[in-house]
Amino acid sequence: MRLSRYFLPVLKETPADAQIVSHRYMLRAGMIKQSSAGIYSWLPLGFKVLRKLENIVHEEQVRAGHIPMLMPTLQSADLWRESGRYDDYGEEMLRISDRHGRDMLYGPTNEEMVTDIFRSNVSSYKDLPLTLYHIQWKFRDEIRPRFGVMRGREFLMKDGYNFDLTREDALHAYNRHLVSYLRTYERMGLQAIPMRADGGPIGGDYTHEFLVLAETGESEVFYDSAVTDLKFGDRDIDFDNKEQCESILEEFTTKYARTDETHDEALFNEIPEDRRRVARGIEVGQIFYFGTKYSEAMGAMVQGPDGKKVPVEMGSHGIGVSRLLGAIIEASHDENGIIWPEGVTPFHVGIINLRQGDDGTDAACESLYAELTAAGLEPLYDDRNERAGGKFASMDLIGLPWRITVGPRGLKNGVVELTSRRTGESEEMSPEAAVARVKEIYANH
Numbered sequence: 375m376r377l378s379r380y381f382l383p384v385l386k387e388t389p390a391d392a393q394i395v396s397h398r399y400m401l402r403a404g405m406i407k408q409s410s411a412g413i414y415s416w417l418p419l420g421f422k423v424l425r426k427l428e429n430i431v432h433e434e435q436v437r438a439g440h441i442p443m444l445m446p447t448l449q450s451a452d453l454w455r456e457s458g459r460y461d462d463y464g465e466e467m468l469r470i471s472d473r474h475g476r477d478m479l480y481g482p483t484n485e486e487m488v489t490d491i492f493r494s495n496v497s498s499y500k501d502l503p504l505t506l507y508h509i510q511w512k513f514r515d516e517i518r519p520r521f522g523v524m525r526g527r528e529f530l531m532k533d534g535y536n537f538d539l540t541r542e543d544a545l546h547a548y549n550r551h552l553v554s555y556l557r558t559y560e561r562m563g564l565q566a567i568p569m570r571a572d573g574g575p576i577g578g579d580y581t582h583e584f585l586v587l588a589e590t591g592e593s594e595v596f597y598d599s600a601v602t603d604l605k606f607g608d609r610d611i612d613f614d615n616k617e618q619c620e621s622i623l624e625e626f627t628t629k630y631a632r633t634d635e636t637h638d639e640a641l642f643n644e645i646p647e648d649r650r651r652v653a654r655g656i657e658v659g660q661i662f663y664f665g666t667k668y669s670e671a672m673g674a675m676v677q678g679p680d681g682k683k684v685p686v687e688m689g690s691h692g693i694g695v696s697r698l699l700g701a702i703i704e705a706s707h708d709e710n711g712i713i714w715p716e717g718v719t720p721f722h723v724g725i726i727n728l729r730q731g732d733d734g735t736d737a738a739c740e741s742l743y744a745e746l747t748a749a750g751l752e753p754l755y756d757d758r759n760e761r762a763g764g765k766f767a768s769m770d771l772i773g774l775p776w777r778i779t780v781g782p783r784g785l786k787n788g789v790v791e792l793t794s795r796r797t798g799e800s801e802e803m804s805p806e807a808a809v810a811r812v813k814e815i816y817a818n819h
């Protein structure tokens with residue numbers, strides 16, 4: 375993409391109403407624009423990152439054997455009356471009526487709808503196990519929407535629902551989700567720690583939240599610092615292997631890590647004192663096992679091998695896709711702007727032309743642009759007629775992890791400069807070497 379043809383409305387001033395750094399940088403980098411409280415337009419740069427996150431989530435869900443689909447945002451109130459949640463959900467639910475006076479709502483989550491799909495189509499254990507998921511916009515009329523996309527009213531969520539014959543199979547589905555989530559967050563450059571939590575309006579007493587540690591997080595968390603040493607890394611996982619998934623769950627959840635809702639002071643005090651941590655975290659996902667809560671209320675029954683009909687065992691599993699943008703920025707930035715991890719960056723590398731209009735410099739930039747593009751990478755070429763200082767400031771703000779700077783002085787010696795946004799370190803090399811290096815960096819992303 376050439377910056378002169380892109381839509382990147384960068385703000386010079388720090389917006390006064392944004393309290394946390396991710397919100398400020400998302401506004402300043404022209405990623406989002408508020409349309410009303412807690413509701414945002416995703417401008418091209420923000421949309422690009424959002425799509426990247428969605429893709430990672432899809433890839434990891436499919437890898438775990440889960441099946442993508444899409445359910446609507448507007449739901450009929452009748453389904454929610456069956457489960458009893460139409461009254462229970464309270465003021466967070468946005469209720470609407472259509473021209474015929476039918477009660478509708480903008481879905482805050484989809485347990486009822488997916489259970490209805492299941493009961494209409496599945497009646498035998500032979501069709502199990504089954505996990506269906508979608509990535510869809512949700513609406514929760516939060517009392518205090520704040521911190522930009524972090525606590526929105528309209529937000530993008532991946533929500534998945536498992537259907538199993540037995541409790542044991544449903545717990546395997548739970549473990550499988552935990553494992554796939556660990557992979558998902560690590561690919562995004564994040565450490566998200568699973569912590570024992572509370573079921574809230576979804577229900578169920580077996581649930582973990584995934585938290586990214588950050589001072590600006592809304593949740594208070596208590597943990598053994600040894601959990602932060604755990605890395606998922608590049609493991610070979612067989613998602614059908616119950617023992618393997620369970621042992622990973624044990625590895626990642628045995629050490630003490632809880633949100634304030636389930637915090638137990640006595641257990642916490644058993645951790646060696648120098649490893650006790652009280653901190654704040656951003657909840658980027660939650661998994662729930664709730665057994666037959668919805669299937670019993672809504673009559674979602676399956677026939678087992680013995681011919682008996684039993685309510686299907688279920689759980690639901692969510693990732694806050696739009697919130698993740700904020701969480702990644704909170705975890706990865708400096709005083710000049712965002713620092714995107716390679717796995718989610720909107721463009722792979724920035725090209726800065728220090729002397730726009732100079733034939734040699736323009737030609738060198740054009741050829742870098744063409745070669746990077748031919749290598750399957752997406753460069754962002756700052757070809758605007760602006761001073762170098764302004765170009766550097768914008769590039770730092772939008773946070774591409776790598777930058778190639780091209781100027782007449784370097785070109786005289788046959789070199790350009792490759793700079794890491796994270797370390798600030800620069801290296802001079804030939805344009806060919808710079809292309810090769812950037813290709814190598816992204817070979818695994």
Ligand code: 5CA
Pocket residue numbers: 482483484485514516523524525526527528529531532533534576657658659660690691692693694695696697
């Ligand atoms: N049905 C279940 C799992 S599919 C569910 O709704 N779970 S949840 O309530 O925990 O939401 C899942 C994730 O969505 C949360 O972990 C959080 O990351 C994200 N989320 C929840 N509320 C908001 C909000 N107001 N703004 C942005 N993200 C949110």
